[in-house]
Amino acid sequence: MTKTAIDLPPKGGFSFDLCRRNAFLESQGAKMPKFRKTGTTIVGLVFKDGVILGADTRATEGEIVCDKNCEKIHYLAPNIYCCGAGTAADTENVTDMVSSQLELHRYATSRESRVVTALTMLKSHLFGYQGQVSAALVLGGVDVTGPHLHAVYPHGSTDTLPFATMGSGSLAAMAVFESRFKEGMTKEQGIEVVCAAICAGIFNDLGSGSNVDLCVITKGGKEYLRNYQQPNPRSYTHSKGYHFTTILSSKIRSLRNHVRVVEGDAMEEE
């Protein structure tokens, strides 16, 4: 919606029409509000049959936890998933956009999507915006060429790795991976290591918390395990809620004890 009143709605992409006004407001001393970030611990690991992606579920806005159970593992294609860290709106929109582009690409080529296709689409978009679109991603999937795992940084650089961590809890998770990762792990071993890495982030990093989400992708298909582990249950609620009635007085009258027959015959009762 730009200049004239009869303009058609914009065709997509970013609109910069409020930038001048916002810059003026900032120069007048008003502070820019904080965007919702995902704080986050996100990890990925290549095991014998495919890829396991893991993420925590806390979203923060400044110092406040605004979502205790958000979803950070985003769908890109039936065989490709992507964990997102950084500004939540950016990760959400970038993965949605690449997911649509991949679907169109699948229709155009009549083939299953490849992980490197998603990787190239993501990195060229992020590089084009010179890091202003703040999305740090762990991209993983299995295609005809095998399992792949990549880390994508906000400025558009990528790493191809057997195990990757991103986000504020990445150091805690990487410590677990570096000590416990082995080539060619089984699915159970892989899940255990990924859970341990995410839990390290949840308990030691302030920007990560709540539950562990997992996604296991193999040649045969994918398993999206939402809230696979919930190591932070809420243990202190009042089960029936609170009541606002004011009680003025209360009195308890205990009932008389029944007579117990010690010896002799008990009285017959109807």
Add this chain to the structure above:
Amino acid sequence: SIMSYNGGVVIAMKGKGCVAIAADRRLGVRGHTVAMDFQKIFEMGPHLYVGLPGLATDTITVAQRLKFRLNMYELRENRRITPKTFASVVANLLYERRFGPYFVEPVIAGIDTKTGEPYICNTDLIGCLNEPDDFVVSGTCVEQAFGMCEALWEPDLEPLDLFETISQALVNAFDRDAMSGWGAVVHVIEKDKVTVRTVKTRMD
């Protein structure tokens, strides 16, 4: 901060087959209260309401832009929009201005007329959706509001109980914030009716 220039708070809660959305009524210019009847909750359909706390000029502009997009949708599709789709429209409007955003953090509350499912969500100022099962808060006293809602909310509240709960949460939260208050308005949306009540509050 820009978001606390005018002040204001909006809360929405889910109940059993109903949703409630409530807001304060203050409009201020930093410390100076200018109006006590400023509308922050806008009707976008018989079962769909959006609350827009934040910078007041953007509240009004975003409400008008959303109404326009909604009208275009209803003309093109010839049906009412569902709350989930409307949330995507809001998120798109805000993310479009990613590098020069509107200073509002919308709260959406509605009932899907086909399924009867209640729906609430809120977004940050660049359109990141958050769709929890319990309550959403937005505005200058989010910290107080989060505390009140966490303590008072319980699942499956009936409409009258939901009204009591959301009113208590809102009023006690904004009583601890200098920038919001001066009256409260609560909408309780059920499948067959919407009840709008104004609540008596402290006016300081």
